[in-house]
Amino acid sequence: MSIDLSQFIPTFLEESFEGIELMEASLLTLEQGDAETINAIFRAAHSVKGGAGTFGFNHVTEFTHLVETLLDEMRDGRRDISQKDIEILLNAVDCMRILIEAIRDESTYDESKIAATSKLLAATLNDRSPSDERIDEDIHESSIENLSEEAATTDLEPGLQRWSISFIPEHHLVQTGNDPLLLLNALRELGEMSVLANCNSIPSLTEFDGTELYISWNIILLTAVGKEDIAEVFEWVEDDCQLIISKDEQIDKQSLEITEMTNNVLSESVKEAESPASKIVENTGAENPKVASHAQAHKPKVESSSIRVGVDKVDSLINLVGELVITQSMLSELGNDFDTSKVERLNAGLEQLLQNTKELQESVMRIRMLPISFAFNRFPRLIHDLSKKMDKEIELLISGEQTELDKSVMEQIGDPLVHLVRNAVDHGIEATDVRVANGKPEKGTVSLDAYHQGGSIVIEIKDDGGGIDREAVLAKAKERGLIDESSSLNDAQVYDLLFEPGFSTAKEVSDISGRGVGMDVVKRNIQSLGGRIQIESELGLGSTFKVFLPLTLAILDGQLIKVGREVYIIPLITIVESLQTQESLINRTSGGMVLYRLREDNVPVIPIYKLFNIPAENKEIKNSLLVVVEADGQKVGLMVDDLLAQQQVVVKSLNDNYQQVEGISGATILGDGSVAMILDVPSMITMALKVAKTQQETHIMTEEAMH
Incomplete structure (x- = not known):
């Protein structure tokens, strides 16, 4: 019986993003000799690589293997932890994030950035630099040029492809019983092959260890088989080498300017922190229009659809559901043969139901809290x-x-x-x-x-x-x-x-x-x-x-107010205070705007009945109720008929159920089944100021006309 592994991909993606975040945070604090941190970074990279291999995401596995190998050298003490290597690893973490996001969003990604970082990692692992790569320049570089020219000038027969292969074994590869010569011979059986050995990493005689391997190989292979068949040759040593297989590419000269490459790759890491999709388009726009056009057409970013919840929160929820079931059972029994003698028990049951419902609501909300x-x-x-x-x-x-x-x-x-x-x-x-x-x-x-x-x-x-x-x-x-x-x-x-x-x-x-x-x-x-x-x-x-x-968008703490026969809700977060007006503190401007003196401030008064054109019980500002609210540094007083209760309300979107209304941010259903509108305070202030400005301009024009 086969198992459908695709059902586990969301979990792999979630754990991969967590691992990538851990790697990035740990690299920023990594210091020489910090074995615990480097081990944590290595384990995170290894988990991402292992998970990607399980689901067949080979491009992630190949790239992460290079990262893992560099971390392994740091972990084993074969390489000092330098700031330059940390910057390279940070850039590699960015690439890992791009690859995982592309899997999540089922989209394309900037292949040139990944390829450039792969080369940078491979060069770093080979300990190549602009100076030590020019060893024996007359002979070594000449051999590379001859190999490249030979590969480029060879006429391809129909059905053949030219592959460039970089095979960089770990130093301990021969200790595991593997022989690189057997691998090269197996590769030769696939087609016509040209090989160049890279001996740059061979140490001095005093440091030479006869049980370790210091040579790597660059290979040009003309063959009719595909990349998978070539990679299969190295299947048994894939965890003990860095392997880069690319199509229709000539071997790079060993005098590659690593410093320049590092600067080019790392310079992208300080661009505007944007959504991953827009970053891909921006990076590829100048380098690869074809990739950019694909990126622009890719699917929109898919938000994470799961939340990790602590067991204590789940246990609390289960207990509350159990209490709710007990209360429901008690009320059902009361309803079988109900009479007036059971009213007290009914009220007690309803009170218990109210308490259970409130606790259940709070418990569910806690689940969404991170x-x-x-x-x-x-x-x-x-x-x-x-x-x-x-x-x-x-x-x-x-x-x-x-x-x-x-x-x-x-x-x-x-x-x-x-x-x-x-x-x-x-x-x-x-x-x-x-x-x-x-x-x-x-x-x-x-x-x-x-x-x-x-x-x-x-x-x-x-x-x-x-x-x-x-x-x-x-x-x-x-x-x-x-x-x-x-x-x-x-x-x-x-x-x-x-x-x-x-x-x-x-x-x-x-x-x-x-x-x-x-x-x-x-x-x-x-x-x-x-x-x-x-x-x-x-x-x-x-x-x-x-x-x-x-705290949440789903539930709002609000103050219920009454204007005429309508009930509105003002978000508590915007309310400064509520007060009864005094006639001595009321002033009027030449344009008709009413101001109320509140300690050091002159607060504009907004009669809600005028703003929404509804009938009201009280249309006089004196001795009326004023709810002072604040938004965008501006205080205003909302004139209301009555203050009702404060309560939590479930927010319903007007856009989803009707259309956007200026001055209203949403709606809710009250306990009696009626609908109450939730006031959008910043929008109301903007509306009121527009009206006041219009009145002021009209007043000025009238004054000028009279004179």
């Missing part, structure tokens, strides 16, 4: 690459990584956080000489923190850089006509200008940031999650970006 470390894990590598790119010394501090966030929220917050961290490195942290001149440490600091605040999660991105120049922001905003010359704005309103489309105070455009794009998208993405972003900064000392997010 540590925010899943989102934070990408930043050590990002900071590492950016600091090298920008020649800045930067330390990343992470705290609160065990704070839990809903999986759906975490999947969507990743890109905005990346943009904010990149801005902190580029715009925030000053150049080393500037920091020293200002009396700061040479090494800048970027901090990531996550914590609970009320019913939401707060993520802080903090830097100890130069801070935001408030006056420069104001000057730029006035220059662009975003605000009037006479405008008086508080700090929050000034910093909020940074989120205007195309707004930037950067003097120079870099490939990291400073193009004046992106911050508006960051804000829009955060708002789409029902969150908000707040900026705090002090010139010369640094900046803090605070992102406030709901």
Whole structure:
């Protein structure tokens, strides 16, 4: 009976991504002599390679074998751990991620990047460099050229193919009873073969070990068989060698400039952290249009459809389901011959049902909660690459990584956080000489923190850089006509200008940031999650970006309000306070806008009945109820008829069931079966300000006409 292995591929993909993340994080902290870390990296690579081989993903197996071999040499002490090798391995990890993502998405990938990194790994394993590759240049290089020319000038008979084979055995291969000459003879039986032995790795006589093999071979084979038949010759030694088989390629000269290759390959690792699909298109666009066109047409990225859940959460869920079954059984028994004497027991049963349902809801929600470390894990590598790119010394501090966030929220917050961290490195942290001149440490600091605040999660991105120049922001905003010359704005309103489309105070455009794009998208993405972003900064000392997010998108903590006969829900995360108005604190502007004096602020009042054109019980601002809400640094007062209860509501999308409505973010079904709309506070503020601006312009035009 055969087993369908395809059912296990999702598990392989999930474990492979975990292994790749472990490799990347460990490489960033790897130091000479750290045996435990290098063993962990090796085991992760070996697991990916083994899993790929099981499912027949040979391209992953071949590439990962090179990575594994380099790690094995470090693990056995045959190779020192150098920064250059760590950078090469980090780039190889990127390639492994590309290969696994291509399997997951059933898409193409940048073959040129994989091939270039494979050659770089093979050259590193051969200990080749621009200087020691030119040994005996007159004889050795001449032999390579002759072999290449011979292969290129040989006329191919119909049905024959030319294959280039690089066979680099491990030093211990002969100790396992394998003879490379037997392998070469078996290969010769497949067709016409030209062979060149590479003796670069033979040590001096004092270091020579007669039980080890120091020679590798480059081979040109003219044959009618395919790649699989060639690879079969080396089947018994595939774990003890590096084998590269390529079609229609001539042997590279041994004077290959490894340093140049390293720079070319590694330079791609500090590009914008984007989705894997767009990265593939960008990398291949200039090098291989054919591959790029395929990448553009590939299937969209498939999000992970599974969550790993702790056994304790599953046990809790099972216990709650058991309690629910008991309560249901009790209520069913009461219903058989119900009379008034059983009312008390019925009420007790319903109370128990309510409690069980609430606990079951909370337990199910906990299953979707994951540590925010899943989102934070990408930043050590990002900071590492950016600091090298920008020649800045930067330390990343992470705290609160065990704070839990809903999986759906975490999947969507990743890109905005990346943009904010990149801005902190580029715009925030000053150049080393500037920091020293200002009396700061040479090494800048970027901090990531996550914590609970009320019913939401707060993520802080903090830097100890130069801070935001408030006056420069104001000057730029006035220059662009975003605000009037006479405008008086508080700090929050000034910093909020940074989120205007195309707004930037950067003097120079870099490939990291400073193009004046992106911050508006960051804000829009955060708002789409029902969150908000707040900026705090002090010139010369640094900046803090605070992102406030709901714990989950499925359930909302809301305040029920009544306007006329309609019930609306205001998200609690936006509410500052609720109050009864006093007539002495009410002011009106010339354009008709009503302002309410709230301590130091003049808060615009938005009558909800006017905004949505519905009848209301009270249309007078004096002695009415005001719910003060805040979004985008702007406070407003929502005028309502009555405050009802606070409760959690299940959010239903209007887009899925009807269409998008301005000022409304969704809907929910209340306990009595009626539908209540959930207010979109930022959208309502925008609507109200538009109305106020129109009224102001109309008033001015009227005044001018009268005079």
